[in-house]
Amino acid sequence: MTKTAKLYRMVMDKHVCPYGIKSKWLLEREGYEVEDHHLTTREQTDAFKGEHGVETTPQTFIDGRRIGGYTALRAHFGRREADEGGTSYTPVIAVFAVGAALAIALSLFAFGAPFTVRTAEWFVAFSMAMLAMLKLQDVEQFSTMFVGYDQLGRRWVPYAYAYPFLEATAAVLMAGRLLPWLSIPIALVIGTIGAVSVFYAVYIQKREIKCACVGGSGNVPLGFVSLTENLAMIGMGIWMLLRPTL
Incomplete structure (x- = not known):
């Protein structure tokens, strides 16, 4: 059975969201077929944020449930984020x-x-x-x-x-x-x-x-x-x- 996910990300003439690109790559790496929805204007982006009550994009939806942005998506797949305050060699x-x-x-x-x-x-x-x-x-x-x-x-x-x-x-x-x-x-x-x-x-x-x-x-x-x-x-x-x- 094909796994699908919906991704909403900013893709504008002068700005393509890097976290959107990475979210798409991560979903595809996890075996998902991505419905890639581009937010091509600032007005469209603001309207999307208002509709879903979010402050940032990209936003990923899997099985009708909003997962969130890139960091939340990584957490959903069990990929640990680096501790910004932690020791690193x-x-x-x-x-x-x-x-x-x-x-x-x-x-x-x-x-x-x-x-x-x-x-x-x-x-x-x-x-x-x-x-x-x-x-x-x-x-x-x-x-x-x-x-x-x-x-x-x-x-x-x-x-x-x-x-x-x-x-x-x-x-x-x-x-x-x-x-x-x-x-x-x-x-x-x-x-x-x-x-x-x-x-x-x-x-x-x-x-x-x-x-x-x-x-x-x-x-x-x-x-x-x-x-x-x-x-x-x-x-x-x-x-x-x-x-x-x-």
């Missing part, structure tokens, strides 16, 4: 996964082998660069979170604003082993200050706060991830001191 996992993939791909191209010394160096450098990029998306918000636990940042606020630029500079230079006299000190200094700050806040003070490591919009708890980021910078700086050339 997804940005960190994405950064490290892409950093590793880039490093391996470049190593294969340059040396014909996936795992080399340069693979490890590139992985750290690329990961640092992407973490810095996330911070640079909103330096103001990042700095606000950063001064909450960084020992130097809370004493000298300009450091909080400079940190993402310093991390990005060190990452780019280390990726190409350029200007080691500049990249190594930057990595060692900001990495050491960061590691001490995180260790003190998390393991001495036992504070539970959000980490600024993926930028101000992330919801990663301060702790292992940030400590790892800083220790990796320290390790990279020491490694390049010991192995200035390959």
Whole structure:
């Protein structure tokens, strides 16, 4: 027996509702034949809202019963919505996964082998660069979170604003082993200050706060991830001191 659903969504010359598109896709994915009703004018949309006593579109009806908008439709099919206030390590996992993939791909191209010394160096450098990029998306918000636990940042606020630029500079230079006299000190200094700050806040003070490591919009708890980021910078700086050339 064919399952059918009625979908009412805005499809106008200058605006096609993205949630309407996703609702149609979700219904079809669940095996429904969709009666797709387009609301092509603002007047038509307002009239539909008034008739059904709703404030938003799209609206889906299944078996004559109104399900609601896209979020309600997902819930109807048992698809869990992400908790906006909950902890998520997804940005960190994405950064490290892409950093590793880039490093391996470049190593294969340059040396014909996936795992080399340069693979490890590139992985750290690329990961640092992407973490810095996330911070640079909103330096103001990042700095606000950063001064909450960084020992130097809370004493000298300009450091909080400079940190993402310093991390990005060190990452780019280390990726190409350029200007080691500049990249190594930057990595060692900001990495050491960061590691001490995180260790003190998390393991001495036992504070539970959000980490600024993926930028101000992330919801990663301060702790292992940030400590790892800083220790990796320290390790990279020491490694390049010991192995200035390959």
